[in-house]
Amino acid sequence: MARVNNWQLGREMSYWYPESRPQKQFAAVFDTNKCIACQTCTLACKTTWTSGKGQEYMLWNNVESKPYGSYPLAWDLNLLSLLDGQNWGEENGQPVYKGSTIFESAPAGERVLGWRPESEDYAYPNVGEDDCAGGIEHGASMEVPHAMSWFYYLARICNHCTYPGCLASCPRGSIYKRPDDGIVLVDQGRCRGYQECVRGCPYKKVFFNPMTSTSEKCIACFPKIEQGISPQCFENCIGKIRVAGFINTPDKAEADNPIDYLVHIKKVALPLFPQFGLEPNVYYIPPIHVPAAFTRQMFGPGTDRAVEIYRNAPNDPDLTSLLGLFGSTERIVRKWKRVGDKAIGMDENGQELVNVPFKEPIHIRPAYDKLYQITRTNCP
């Protein structure tokens, strides 16, 4: 194994191949606080890419109702229970992961630490979706039967990781990371369906196609990315929770790059299970109403600060304006700036793509309408 730098861990780690970062790295930020689990993203992806024979159970994009929802079943819990000692420490004021990654804890004879979902694990795309966790007697009012009176929605696609577990797992080199944009793809002509990638991806975002004996995965809608357009699940997002772009490493962060600003400068968007060691490139603004013990395990040691920053967004016009750019255009916003009460989204050449007022004008109507001499009500 080679030694590579994983900035999300704050240290070097072991990986199957030497460090080789792409010219640009596709990345995204999802705001979990805005997701309403309408699954429009899921359907947009399903309709576009996985409506064929052998793809019936595949959801390259899915939305889970946390803490119970998971697809495949318990994808997160199963690996968390395999991975020992996920402790974070601090060095020079920066968080450093003290535990082992899936690469560093690979058992003898294996390329990574992993597990294989059964067919049945794919049978429930979102178990417990918006359900309470117990039976309700007839006539009873709903009471949450457990201490966790919260849930939130976690939208998931392939993380197009810097150190993909799928790529490391494939003994044939059938999985590759595009040098121009860092998108991770399975070569359908080379794949022989060994399902090692399914075993090795901790996010379980590679799926086996039993009709073609190959494994398939999210391609980040690369034909659209190549034209500067966001993937289907971004463009069709009703809640406008997503923004697509490209991320730099922290030492090369650019304040006018939306992803860099949210991840590196504001540190309001965090990787999903950074302790796995893959340096995933989909970042999440953590839910602000969920107990910190849960979100810290899921998003790492920056969670408390990210929640604090997000809660303070109304007092932070720059952050507010950038959040207003989410879902404002199908084009990929490579640069942004705030001008007064407007957020301007631009392409890589600085040409304006969109401008969005982030403060809606407020109109106050008096309760009594003097003109018509009538008292208004809120009824429609």
Add this chain to the structure above:
Amino acid sequence: MRFVTSLTILALLFATSCSKVQVPTAEVNVAQVKEVTLDPNAAVWDAVSLHTSKMILQDLVEPRLLEPSTSEVMVKAITNGSEMAFRLEWMDESQSDMPGPRHFIDGCAVQIPSKIDPNVPAPQMGEIGKTVEISYWRADWQAIVEGRADNINAIYPNASIDHYPAEAKPLENNPQAQAETAARYSPARALGSRRSGPREQPVEDLIAEGPSTLSPAPNAVSKGKGVKTAKGWAVVISRPMPAGFSASSPSQIAFAVWEGSHIEVGARKMRTGWVPLILK
């Protein structure tokens, strides 16, 4: 007197049983026959000498197989001068022929060096510059070739599918449009991968120059047929005679077996080293 009678009976029993049990040879002797058969139960195999290969773990390259399964494979070989057929038989009580997540498939393979050379390639799928030819049989392809539907309902009988775009009403009288739409949702088939179907043979032709280099052979030339026996599989794989192979120019052969229920797939397999392949 009673003692002598008992000895005589024992001797007769021994002689009778010996007439049915073949003593395995150290090499694979290829018997010359008029006609090559793909039927593992054909009578022609009864007269052919038996070779038994002990199998070893593939434990050299990750992912490795660390727990042994199939202990040996019994091999017979025949040729009609142009085609060569191998009958492989091994123990595997479970029948694994349904693909799916965490479902792996019973299979076997024969491997022969592309060139006859005293300096043989590494038995682990050859090495750079020393190609090996591999004929690989799989139980799921056997079932499909024999008529099992190649669709999701064959695997999950209760599966309910709303709609496939390729089967949309407006396309029903346009086979070309249907095929084009189906290909859009099946990238492996769209690439023309023989492996990804539709399948006409349960055997795949491959070449390799070492681990992780396995590639489709230029032509599909192998055939095969496998049958489930009471305790395992009996499979015949046929392929053209290796280039340069003759009575005076022997070659080498190696075997691999995958037990699907034991999560054996790809590099996770039981294998043999090279065994001399001799034309009798």
